[in-house]
Amino acid sequence: MQPLAWTSTLLLAAAALWGGARADADTPEYILPCKRRDPDINSCVKRAFNHLRPYLRVGIPEISVPPIDPLLMPRLSMENGNGAVRVRAVFGNITTRGGSNYTVTSVKADVQNYWIDMGLQIPRLESAGNYEVTGNVLLFPVRSQGDFWAVFHDVAAVVKLRGKEVEAGGRKYMKVDKLLSDFSVGRSRFRVRDHLNHNNVLGQAMNHFLNQNSDVIIEEMKPAASRSISSHFKDFMNTAFLKVPIDVWLHDA
Template sequence: MTNAAEEKNETFKTPEYIIPCYKADPEINKCLQRTFNHLRPYLLSGIQDINVPSIDPLKIDKLVMENGQGALRIRALFHNVTASGGSNYTITKIKADVVNYNIELGFKLPRVEIKGKYEVNGNVLLFPVRSKGDFWAIFLDVDAAAKIYGKEFKDKNNTRFMKIEKLLIDFRLQKSRFRVRDIINHGNIIGEAMNQFLNSNANEIIAEMKPAANAAIAKHFKGFLNSAFLKLPLKVWLPDA
């Protein structure tokens, strides 16, 4: 005999943007890959019933990156950020441990364009740097990986959800291009020198800043994804959970 909470779980309807997968399915990785790729057009337009905005363009209020080692010892604040190109993702692989709610994803993005406001304070080599203004960046052929560590969560109605406890992100870029418009250094000499430095040393800068960038991006997307997962009962996307 089922209790009231179980009966309520059984009445959940699967929305059109979800392809349900079953924990018992030996091909569950392929099923989840289809599900994530199936989501793409819905993420482009946004999913109102779980309050997920469009990911293209993706708007980020604030990202903070701090790097305290190496040649770049800086604190960078990015705000009013808009990123375009996220809806062109392709999930290339998924490895899921659905018993423990851990999911590893690999995905590709052909082109990502980012713009917004920035503030940088710190040291580049031995030189103090203070800069503030507008920035633009283009990243091509992005290979990315994400590891989701989740756990089961029950709300006050005893409905079960997956909650993300930890999210790790890593990425690799084939090409990149940067541009900044510095509003502090009005002579433009420093601003232009910074543009030249950024583009001449793009690979080294990205390598130096990757740990800080990975942490900042993961922190943002952990909140973003939890806001969605905590509105999707497990029974919706894992019916035999």
């Protein structure tokens, strides 16, 4: 029950942007290459990511990038052991809509060291799927399993990518060594249907509690959500980056 697609959108964009070109073919229309020595490299990277938006909406089959609207995730788990919300949550069959309406608002890139920091905004995300939660929320024990729906407005995110150069077959590639992410939500709304307790009163009480305390819950679960999503997409990005030499997507001249 968190804005799953904001980070997904940005990371899928990175994989498509710098994982789609081939050295033996013309640059695909969805890629705007950047030059390593461009004095305004930040603007180039920002422009390239925003250029990807219509292509990511429908997916790019030739490089195995699926559509991001809706974005489908089979499973996402997270655990928070500190603060007022101490729970372990597992989400499954997640469908998130609205991610293709992203805008990259800021970029700070150090292409010599393969560091990229990005700011991202999405006006609205809607997620649905199933869930299983166990733990304690504000001292109350919680054990629930069922379906969830959530909507998030005015999502703002920051993603920090840290890469390193590796060599294979006489060519140089970039490997994503670390991904860090953070986000904020303007407002949100939740709805759950509990199957475990078979109690409509309990389900109504949980819905009321979630909506009345959504700010607290999001803030408490944010570190766990960020770690889980970043780990999930780090592997995805490396699948793309390690296929294409650096000199294909980052020109020296």
